[in-house]
Amino acid sequence: MPELPEVQGYKTYIDSTSLHHTIESMDCRDDRLLKKDIRTFKKHLVGVQLSGTRRIGKYSFVETTGDKILVMHFGMTGKPTYYKDADARPKFGHIVLSFENGFQLVFENKRKFGWWDLIDDIEAYKKEHDLSDDARELSLDDFKKSLSSRKTDIKKVIMDQSVAAGIGNWLADEVLYQAKIHPQLKVADMSEERIEHLHKTMQEVIEVTIEHDAHYSDFPDHYLMHIREEGADCHHTSSKIKKIKVGGRATYFSPQWQEK
Known part of the structure; x- marks a missing residue:
């Protein structure tokens, strides 16, 4: 999509x-x-x-x-x-x-x-339609405010269009991979510092993907999209990419790289 x-x-x-x-x-x-x-x-x-x-x-x-x-x-x-x-x-x-x-x-x-x-x-x-500001323009304060009332898995939350409009399945996986955050980490367990890091990473990933016109093959070598399949080798560790379901959506992540 x-x-x-x-x-x-x-x-x-x-x-x-x-x-x-x-x-x-x-x-x-x-x-x-x-x-x-x-x-x-x-x-x-x-x-x-x-x-x-x-x-x-x-x-x-x-x-x-x-x-x-x-x-x-x-x-x-x-x-x-x-x-x-x-x-x-x-x-x-x-x-x-x-x-x-x-x-x-x-x-x-x-x-x-x-x-x-x-x-x-x-x-x-x-x-x-309960849309947040566009994820590219979403302020840190508004992002924190949206997360303050959430308790479920972070991937499910950032895919909520009332939290970060425009973040879908593959983009959420990429943001979490770059931020070293496990997709099933509960928002309630995230420190303020980690939320700030996630917001910063989200903005960076958005700009990179726009810069490359969403042509996945042109993304930087360390981007998950190059290895977004179960059993592929993580760019950073010796672990294999794992596939699970989060919020009913296929989710790819690196267990050793992305901390819970």
Whole structure:
């Protein structure tokens, strides 16, 4: 599933291709991908321009010159693609905006878990859906405050979008590996110093993954993503990478490296 680094890349992509062009038409092959009916989408999108983007966690908010904001959630396999030849529409390009310059922005969504919505206000939407500040911008004070009432496994907590919006499964594993923290360590057992270290590491890992456009093969050699499979050799110790379930999610960690 696209997580914070991937969605940041999608934001940059939309910014560099699709802004400031008037939308001439909209097509959707499957209305189930729209949170409102297609007529409402066409009413508020056709004839206007996409004017700017903002990302909070895994959500992409696209402002328009009209009175609505477009929300994109990419689900498991979603991504945006900008192209000119209408015949080049991708096989799984279920939603398309066509611009006056002859180009199209398509929302590719192979497994159809992604969706679009229209909203009036980003902050109200954020509050309604219990989203924290984006994990990239999350202050240490707010992070500490969110953790102060939690008692369960740290991995489960940092994947909670009300705690650190944008942190998903693989990114949580990477952050905890770099911070040398066991994924099942209880928040209640973490010292203030360790929480501060976790926050600092989270920010560092986010920046590295964005810098490399979430291309896993380009991550630094000591990153877990290169060995994120059961039985692989830990980069730092002689132990093997272990796979367990935390919060119902497959979790990879190094038992000797990540202390509990």
